[in-house]
Amino acid sequence: MSDVHVKFNLANDNEGLEDDEIFLPPAPLLAGAHVSGLQSYHEIYANSINNSDEFWKTVASELHFEQGSSKGLEWNFDAKKGDIYCKFMDGAKTNISYNCLERNLKRGLGNKIAYIFEGNEPSDSSTITYSELHAQVVQFSAVLRSHGVKRGDVVALYLPMIPELAVAMLACARIGAMHSVVFAGFSAESLSARIVDAQCKVLVTADGMFRGQKSINLKTIANSAVKLAKSENVEVSSLIMVEHLKRVTVPEGSSLPKIDSTEIDAIYENEMEKCRNVESEVEWMDAESPLFLLYTSGSTGKPKGIQHTTAGYMTYAFATTKYTFDAQPDDIYWCTADCGWITGHTYLLYGPLLNGLQGIWFEGVPSYPNASRFWDVTDKYGVTKLYTSPTAARALMAMGDEFLAGTSRATLKVIGTVGEPINPAAWLWLYKKVGNSNVSIVDTYWQTETGGHMITCLPGATPMKPGAASMPMFGASPVLLDSEGRVIEGPGEGNLCFDRAWPGMMRGVFGDYERFVKTYFAPFGGYYFTGDGARRDEDGYLWITGRVDDLMNVSGHLLSTAEIESALVAHEKVAEAAVVAAPHDIKGSFPYAFVTLNVGERINPQLIAELKKMVREKIGALAVPDIIQEAPGLPKTRSGKVTRRILRKIAEGTESGIGDTTTLVDESVIKQLISGRSARA
Ligand code: PRX
Numbered sequence: 001m002s003d004v005h006v007k008f009n010l011a012n013d014n015e016g017l018e019d020d021e022i023f024l025p026p027a028p029l030l031a032g033a034h035v036s037g038l039q040s041y042h043e044i045y046a047n048s049i050n051n052s053d054e055f056w057k058t059v060a061s062e063l064h065f066e067q068g069s070s071k072g073l074e075w076n077f078d079a080k081k082g083d084i085y086c087k088f089m090d091g092a093k094t095n096i097s098y099n100c101l102e103r104n105l106k107r108g109l110g111n112k113i114a115y116i117f118e119g120n121e122p123s124d125s126s127t128i129t130y131s132e133l134h135a136q137v138v139q140f141s142a143v144l145r146s147h148g149v150k151r152g153d154v155v156a157l158y159l160p161m162i163p164e165l166a167v168a169m170l171a172c173a174r175i176g177a178m179h180s181v182v183f184a185g186f187s188a189e190s191l192s193a194r195i196v197d198a199q200c201k202v203l204v205t206a207d208g209m210f211r212g213q214k215s216i217n218l219k220t221i222a223n224s225a226v227k228l229a230k231s232e233n234v235e236v237s238s239l240i241m242v243e244h245l246k247r248v249t250v251p252e253g254s255s256l257p258k259i260d261s262t263e264i265d266a267i268y269e270n271e272m273e274k275c276r277n278v279e280s281e282v283e284w285m286d287a288e289s290p291l292f293l294l295y296t297s298g299s300t301g302k303p304k305g306i307q308h309t310t311a312g313y314m315t316y317a318f319a320t321t322k323y324t325f326d327a328q329p330d331d332i333y334w335c336t337a338d339c340g341w342i343t344g345h346t347y348l349l350y351g352p353l354l355n356g357l358q359g360i361w362f363e364g365v366p367s368y369p370n371a372s373r374f375w376d377v378t379d380k381y382g383v384t385k386l387y388t389s390p391t392a393a394r395a396l397m398a399m400g401d402e403f404l405a406g407t408s409r410a411t412l413k414v415i416g417t418v419g420e421p422i423n424p425a426a427w428l429w430l431y432k433k434v435g436n437s438n439v440s441i442v443d444t445y446w447q448t449e450t451g452g453h454m455i456t457c458l459p460g461a462t463p464m465k466p467g468a469a470s471m472p473m474f475g476a477s478p479v480l481l482d483s484e485g486r487v488i489e490g491p492g493e494g495n496l497c498f499d500r501a502w503p504g505m506m507r508g509v510f511g512d513y514e515r516f517v518k519t520y521f522a523p524f525g526g527y528y529f530t531g532d533g534a535r536r537d538e539d540g541y542l543w544i545t546g547r548v549d550d551l552m553n554v555s556g557h558l559l560s561t562a563e564i565e566s567a568l569v570a571h572e573k574v575a576e577a578a579v580v581a582a583p584h585d586i587k588g589s590f591p592y593a594f595v596t597l598n599v600g601e602r603i604n605p606q607l608i609a610e611l612k613k614m615v616r617e618k619i620g621a622l623a624v625p626d627i628i629q630e631a632p633g634l635p636k637t638r639s640g641k642v643t644r645r646i647l648r649k650i651a652e653g654t655e656s657g658i659g660d661t662t663t664l665v666d667e668s669v670i671k672q673l674i675s676g677r678s679a680r681a
Pocket of ligand 1: 420557
């Protein structure tokens with residue numbers, strides 16, 4: 001286990017909060033909720049654990065299975081007893097895309113709006129009904145088939161938040177191909193690494209997009225990624241490009257980027273036209289057939305392709321959306337996440353569609369055209385359930401309450417947050433200012449790997465404590481373990497693990513069973529280990545304290561320190577690098593890099609710019625260190641291990657808490673680093 005323990009800095013952040021203040025769910029929410037009152041939560045929870053198969057099968061019975069199964073959840077978390085696995089409803093056959101579309105058409109929801117697409121410019125918006133979405137998905141699944149995509153293939157999607165991304169994901173699922181969505185902020189190298197890992201033959205992209213006033217030429221990045229993949233012997237044979245820029249309003253002061261074509265290009269709109277009346281049947285998938293890959297950072301640097309399968313993920317996405325957001329037929333549900341992350345997969349695409357909700361799909365950014373955008377959109381469409389990130393809340397809060405003025409947000413009933421701990425000040429702002437003290441806040445703790453919510457309040461049931469993820473989701477069984485693997489009963493703090501499987505859990509790391517076991521099941525035999533620490537208070541509420549491994553959480557996105565370090569040392573002037581998380585008011589934390597340069601080199605603004613560029617090109621803008629400090633040496637133990645704990649204290653400016661340094665090879669390095677930081681500041 002690493003010595004890094006990243007904690008969100010909650011110091012001085014309890015402003016306006018009485019000690020132990022608890023907020024009750026608003027009475028109207030309690031009345032009609034799927035889970036009404038804490039007592040009811042406890043009863044259903046106990047049943048979900050004690051009669052788990054029956055519980056999950058009842059949930060699954062609301063969905064369509066072409067063939068049923070007598071099996072429930074089966075799993076082994078203990079490598080000593082054999083291979084690690086989890087299965088749900090083994091032997092059943094279903095299709096998640098069918099459940100999102102045809103099943104809803106059969107329920108009479110054909111004319112219901114599935115999504116409102118709100119573009120980067122407020123004037124660019126459109127809607128799509130369930131039957132229109134279905135028609136487009138069938139059509140695009142035929143396009144994919146015409147490009148040779150078959151059941152079991154992996155299709156890479158590198159797209160902005162536009163309707164075609166929803167269509168492409170559902171089309172892949174319809175024909176049993178796995179989608180691998182790559183966040184459109186990632187670099188060509190990151191995209192290519194994901195294409196190579198899964199041997200993707202088809203890449204779907206767009207010409208470009210605007211984020212606020214900034215234009216991003218996605219096609220150029222996609223072209224470079226295809227070239228890079230080729231140099232690794234993975235040949236992409238089709239690059240399907242949506243002509244998105246042709247239909248958007250160009251922001252004032254911006255211009256359209258120039259789009260370069262290649263021999264493998266196919267224009268999305270032309271391909272769709274060719275398949276206008278082509279039949280494209282649903283593939284009935286085995287319950288445990290892979291559904292998608294989504295890459296997430298790993299402590300060793302190389303991203304891991306997290307693999308989810310069909311029946312379990314579907315059932316869990318359906319159930320958790322229903323319970324966590326208390327999904328109701330008349331909801332206008334807005335998840336602001338990008339589909340490049342798991343939140344977009346489960347709570348923007350699959351969960352809401354499985355529940356037949358009307359969702360909002362947002363292409364823009366919270367600050368454009370100004371910091372009222374979220375609240376304007378909320379009022380414009382009458383949003384009832386809003387799901388966003390603590391980073392967005394902190395950023396908007398910092399802009400000032402004048403951006404709330406002129407909007408009422410009166411339709412809001414539930415505000416969810418995800419991705420990182422929410423500090424009480426931001427929680428209170430969402431509750432009191434945004435939600436007019438008339439909402440439930442659900443702070444949802446989960447991971448790409450868990451597929452869906454693991455710890456959260458339920459809007460009509462759980463009294464809320466600002467900053468606490470609170471209580472386990474149905475079927476989720478969290479345990480806290482000390483460093484020796486002993487279970488901590490009652491109040492205490494430890495490593496957050498789960499001692500039993502749940503339907504939505506990952507089934508593996510793509511192509512790397514060893515890594516799957518090593519990362520999640522080897523640290524504590526018999527348990528799934530999250531990589532997070534948590535504290536349980538006297539009332540049994542769980543509070544996430546942050547990562548306990550070499551990952552850092554920046555604006556709700558996990559980054560690997562090792563991956564950033566290897567990008568930095570790729571520069572010819574850098575001998576060694578160590579990256580740690582330092583607290584940040586808005587982003588939660590930010591990457592702080594210490595670099596040791598080759599003899600004769602000194603840090604200067606140009607070198608810093610080059611290093612930042614290097615990280616941007618190798619990973620993406622979100623991984624760029626805010627601070628790069630020259631380190632004459634790094635604090636190391638006699639066995640050569642960099643003591644990041646010390647670097648973190650230095651980065652934070654809390655060096656008084658460094659503690660014992662006598663095991664270091666060269667203690668004087670610390671003084672140099674502290675004075676280096678002060679000089680830089
Ligand atoms: O550290 C936890 C943090 O985000 C990690 C998972 O990141 P990722 O797989 O990218 O998925 C993000 C969206 C689910 C976790 O290991 N995290 C997520 N939600 C919370 C959180 N930390 C505290 N509170 C949360 N609500």
